[in-house]
Amino acid sequence: MSTDPRRLLEDLSAPQTLRNDLVRAADHGIPFDVAAGLGRLRDAIGTGPTSGGSGGGAGGGAAGQGASTAAKAMLAVSLAAGVVVGVIWLVTGGDAEDSAPVDPPAHAGPSSPLPPEAHEERTRPGHDQSRQRFVEPQPESPDPSPSISSVPAAPSPRSAARGSPSGANDVQREIAQLAELRRLVSRDPARALVLANAGQREFPQGLFMQEREAHAVLALEALGRHAEATRRGRRFLARWPEGPQAVRVQRVVEAEMP
């Protein structure tokens, strides 16, 4: 095995300015508010079922350590998508409108005792597609009756994500859209709301249905449309009472209470 070369910033044969610049870059990272970030993380994790780690972290940890065979980033994203779906299954557990039994996603990344290779090599046909739980919300309207719980029959997002390149691309697009949505919520809630609704239409079986819906509620609240925010928030809480975003949505709903 060859040894590492000397770092440029320690290499006296490198130009002085170059070394100085690298030393400064190494010493000055981007400012980051760890305390605020930690608060967000706590909110996101909450007391949800994932923190119980149903099945232990060994398999998930191994999945994360990532087997050398899983070299392609696309596959990693797809694997992560499977993990997220597993989490959301747990979070949305107990939905009366879902005819499929709510069993823990034992084959999901974080819970499975199987090594990562086994996850990657698992074939798709045996997977239960009836566990699809994500639904498209109704467009925002004064009518409080629209439900977000009408479950369409659709292939599992994990099937899509792991079974085809287009599925993986969908996951990437959804992640990117969610990132944009998060960015917009506090800056341009009107655009955020449009984006959230568009996302729910575009990814009716998406991995981040719940988070998108929460951001829609927050965007409505930010726009001063309290009644709509409260209605949509209540529907959200009815569907995902223990979800990672429930605390934030609850704040909006409670703010409307007399």
Place this chain on the structure above:
Amino acid sequence: MSPAVKNRRGSAHEGSEEADVPTSGAEELFRDHAGFVASLLHRLGVAAPDVPDLVQEVFLLTHRKGGFENRGTAQPRTWVAAIALRLAASHRRRRRETPNPNVVESAVSQIPSPAFAVDMRESLERVQSCLDSLDEEHRAVFVLFEIEGFTGAEVAAALEVPVGTVHSRLHHARRRFSEAHARALSACGEQEEASGVD
């Protein structure tokens, strides 16, 4: 059992202001590595406004993966870096954004001396622009090895490539970075000449 960091090698990269708060593995991982991840994401080309959200994504994923477990193949910082690299790559492909210079501004805002702050800002901007001249795989290797101080083996583990590949990419990345740096200095000198600065 909650997800935890097991047999974790502590990283001194990030200080903690809330050491008295009971922590889960996810929180401990966050405290130890969030600052590192934020800087890494930015150096990989993620625009500043998106960094906090992407940091959250990284650590939510670590949590959902069940936390870090040391099986002798990777350290927590390497593991977190690997996740950050993938998310950053996905993010960059989608956004195609140029870095926000305000980040450099905020990075130097805590430097007391104005003259030194200007000098520091120029350095950081130069490094960032040189990083921007690298393609994704060379940039990742260069940032991890040269700036974050990873060993070749750690970079290899994070990228899931052989160490030899890391060294090869590093060789090319250094050459390109040095060329970009020389060009940046040259341009800077020309600007100073044009403005009458010695």
